Amino acid sequence: MNPITRVAVVGGTHGNELTGIYLVKKFEQLPHLIRRSSFESLTLLANPKAYELRRRYVENDLNRCFRQQDLEDPHLRSYEALQAKKIYRDLTTGKTWERGLLIDLHSTTANMGITIILNRQHPFNLHLAAHLAVVYPDLKFYRWDQDDHDSPFLRSIYPFGCAIEVGPIAQGVLNVTLFQQTEALIYTILDYIEAYNRGQLFPTKETLTVYQCVQTIDYPRDETGTLQAMIHPQLQSKDYEPLHPGDPMFLTFEGETIVYAGETVCYPVFINEAAYYEKGIAMSLTQKEELALD
């Protein structure tokens, strides 16, 4: 058994997602809350300038800046590109980072409850997720393909860990219930690592239900990029609920319904996420999969 040697709790990767930012500020004030005896704990406010401006980012999305080729590219000199290089350097100093675990705290305007975004499909990450699924039966688990190879996400700096998305919550807003639920989840993760490092095993599940992103869908737009429709009222806030072929997806400004044209049932998430309008994403379509745990 190889212990986890370092845990980084990161908030403010997006400067207007206050849940993670204020949790990190709390842990900076009260470091004993995240300290455990068998590993080193650290905190990071990832995009302080964006936070000062109360914006998601200054020049470009920090959470898309961590591909190895971009970290090594001396021509990339935006504020976030430089910040990504600094974060990478800071988090990979010393020896203990090679078995480091990173928890990246985010929030979403979509009605996703508490979602764990799985980092790589390493057995440890899956076992941690399965433990969390036992403790918190309402938790959801989501995966992007991009997490597997040359990931652009901050969470990919360390081999272990996850991102936590909580919502629905507006950008720039705190919600005490989501704050406390996220905080409790962090302590559960830290306690699991502490127990794992001591060789303690937990009863676990045989499979983990994971929502695997298969496709993202943009809003209908005209050639100038102007929206032609909104999320359909029957789909709004229905994250993780099944969407069948022919179900309403968008409603045009003239009141015409546009349906889901796919051939199989899917489970949309990040429905109407505010930060994704500029990314051309109205929702992410997922398939529900049962991952076997070894």
Ligand SMILES: [Zn+2]
């Ligand atoms: Zn975010």
